[in-house]
Structure formats: C-alpha cells, structure tokens
Amino acid sequence: MKNALIIVALLVFAIGCDSGKTAKADIQLASMQCGMCKSTIENGISVVEGVVKVEVDVEKKVGHVTYKAGVVDLAAIEKAISALGYDANNTKADPEAYKDLSDCCKVPGGH
Numbered sequence: 001m002k003n004a005l006i007i008v009a010l011l012v013f014a015i016g017c018d019s020g021k022t023a024k025a026d027i028q029l030a031s032m033q034c035g036m037c038k039s040t041i042e043n044g045i046s047v048v049e050g051v052v053k054v055e056v057d058v059e060k061k062v063g064h065v066t067y068k069a070g071v072v073d074l075a076a077i078e079k080a081i082s083a084l085g086y087d088a089n090n091t092k093a094d095p096e097a098y099k100d101l102s103d104c105c106k107v108p109g110g111h
C-alpha cells in the first residue's frame, strides 16, 4: 500500500514537471569577442519570451540557454542572437546589426 502511494506521488510529480518543460542548449557564439558581447547577448536573449536563463561563457564562446520548449525553440533563439549581430551555431549574424556593434565586438580582420 505504501508503495502504491509513492508511485502515485511520483506520477503527480512527473506530470507536474512536464507542463513547464524546459530544455537546455549550448549555442556556439563563434563571432563574440569580449565581456561587452556577453552582456549584449545575455541582455538581448533574456527578454525573449520563453527564455528562462542565459549564461555566456566568454572564454569558450558558448551560450548556455535554458528555455521553455513549448514557448520558444532553439531556431528562434539563434535568430534573436543573429539580430543582435552575432553568429549563433550555423545561423550567421545579421549584417546590419553586426555593422552597429562596437569595434571591440567585431571579429578582428573582418567578419
């Protein structure tokens, strides 16, 4: 009887978690250069609907993103990063947005 209760409790827990299902992704940010890029990307992505958490690693040029899979998908997040002027995985930076970046945030030798 006690086991049955535990199973029911686990089921309720699992269903409860499923409704707010989050996904995690690491996004390659090959064109980012400095701490300013980090804050630009973190601030720009954290306001995207469905994004729960974003952390950019300057050294590794990777963004760790946690998002609600039912609200936003990885492609939309990549697009938002592109609109900020940065490459995101295989999505190239929006050329207009890239032009507006500070010089220190541009790829040395051109993009």
Ligand SMILES: [Cu+2]
Residues within 6 Å of the ligand: 032, 033, 034, 035, 036, 037, 038, 104, 105, 106
């Ligand atoms: Cu920068």
